[in-house]
Each structure stands twice: as C-alpha cells, then as structure tokens.
Amino acid sequence: MATPPSAATFAALLRAEGINVVEVGDWEHHNRNAKGPWGPVHGVMIHHTVTTGTANSVGIVRDGYADLPGPLCHGMIAKDGAVHLVGYGRANHAGLGDPDVLQAVIAEKAPPVDDQAAVDGNRHFYGFECENLGDGQDPWPQEQLLAIERVAAAICRHHGWSARSVIRHLDWQPGKVDPRGPGMDWAAMLALVAKRLGTKPPTATLPTPPQVPRISLSKLIAAARHDPAAHGTPVTYAGTRTVEIALINEGLLSLARLDGHYGSATKTAMSEWQERCGFHGRAPGQPADGIPGHDSLVRLGNKHGFIVVA
Known part of the structure; x- marks a missing residue:
C-alpha cells in the first residue's frame, strides 16, 4: 500500500531508470478523479492496446471512447520503447477485478487464477498500455520489453515493492488475455524486473491462467x-x-x-x-x-x- 508521488516526481523517477519519457499535453492533470479516488496504490498493471501506430495509440489511450472516457492508462509504451505519459490519477484501465488477486499483490505473492470481478482496480494500480494488436501474432520488440521492465522497476523501486507487485491485465480480470504475443514471456519479464531491483527472481509457482480464452x-x-x-x-x-x-x-x-x-x-x-x-x-x-x-x-x-x- 502506498500513496502515489506527485506527477513531477513520477516523470522524474521514470527518467532516472533510463526511460525515454514523452509528456503528452496536460497529462499531469488529466484523470478520472471526479469519479472516485486514486490510491492507495498496490501495484503496476500491464496491458496491450489492440491498436497500431504510435500516434493513433497515444490518442486513443489519452482520449478514450464515448463509452469509456480517457485516460485509459498513465503511460503508453510504444514499440520503440518511448513511454508517452497521457494521464496521472485515476484512469480507466483496470476495471473490476478479483479480490484474491489484489490480496496476493499486496502480500507480494504469486496471484491466483482470477475468477470474479468485484474490486475497483482503477483505484489501486498504475496502468501502462503497450502498443500491440493483441492478436497473439504482433511481436514485442526488445526496446519495448526493456521499457516495460524499466517502468515496472522504477515504480517498484520508489515504493519499495518487489517484482510481484507487477501483474498483467489477464491476472486481474476474468476473460482478459493481455499482454500476449511473440516475445512476451511473463516469467522472464518478472525475473528481469527483480534483477534490475537487485533481488532474486520470484520463485513461487504461478498458476497460469489459460492463454487461450x-x-x-x-x-x-x-x-x-x-x-x-x-x-x-x-x-x-x-x-x-x-x-x-x-x-x-x-x-x-x-x-x-x-x-x-x-x-x-x-x-x-x-x-x-x-x-x-x-x-x-x-x-x-x-x-x-x-x-x-x-x-x-x-x-x-x-x-x-x-x-x-x-
């Protein structure tokens, strides 16, 4: 459990991790806080956009849709590894998720297979959308994977969290599949985050949700x-x-x-x-x-x- 830092501190800690940060418009004040609280935060959630093109993807996650207003995340991680900050505060990225998964994240344990949607994830997670079609075929370039690793490590380092505080959307909400595709090895990603944090890779066995919905x-x-x-x-x-x-x-x-x-x-x-x-x-x-x-x-x-x- 933790209180989010200021927007300026958030951008600075990402840059300190070696991330190419792109600040989009009034991102520091763009949020859904009027709809509910943001915080305490417990972890970082990674998604894929189901879009192509960096500019297009940034526009969608910043503005959202008629039925789902933006921001849809805090940052959009592009194919080239740049992290585009589009909002700060409550964002429409996680939705309702499994309370057992939230408790596992808080305890920094391997999350169980999600089977219900009952807890407000928008309140409790940083959210990062990654530019990817989500069709299981669109590859993940090394620059993008490195940016995900650095983003996760930067936030975990700031809050004193372990790599187990980083989860996928598919860990959180029943029926989700993101992120997936060639090169997205989640166990390897957590090991890289742990190594960057100077800790041992997570050893608990993760009961992996089915990759095929x-x-x-x-x-x-x-x-x-x-x-x-x-x-x-x-x-x-x-x-x-x-x-x-x-x-x-x-x-x-x-x-x-x-x-x-x-x-x-x-x-x-x-x-x-x-x-x-x-x-x-x-x-x-x-x-x-x-x-x-x-x-x-x-x-x-x-x-x-x-x-x-x-």
Missing part, C-alpha cells in the same frame, strides 16, 4: 438477447470483449465500440460475420440475426484464438 456460448447468447431498454443494465459477460476484439480485427466493429457489452453494434457486426460464414435469416433476403451461433462462433474462434464451450 474460453468463450461460453450460452453466456454470450444470454448477453446478446438481453434487452437493456426493458431490463436495465446490459448483462456483463467477460468473454464479450474477446469476441468484440475478434470482430474488430475482422473490420466489422469499430474500435470505439469496444466496451464489453453485447449491444446493437456488436450484434450488427456478428450478423455480418454470420453472413460471411454463409448463414442468413429465416426469411429469404433477411440478414442473420447477430445472436451467436455455435458454428459461426467456432469459426471466429479458430481464426482469432479462442475456444467455444457450452
């Missing part, structure tokens, strides 16, 4: 059929975000509509995917309904790296 067809159908106009808040199912990312990568859904809810935009995108797969509506000329079906969802999963279960 498992999407429940029945839960996804329930989310798709829920009518928020009649029943209020949309049904939340963590796997929806994974499906949305696949539809985004197919060019069927706008990145701005990535919100984890199976709304009308997601339904339209799924309908277009079903049409691509040769499935149509019940009446002649009628489009597919966009309610997930087994065969079309399996095809989407086979192409974008997730497994469909009952």
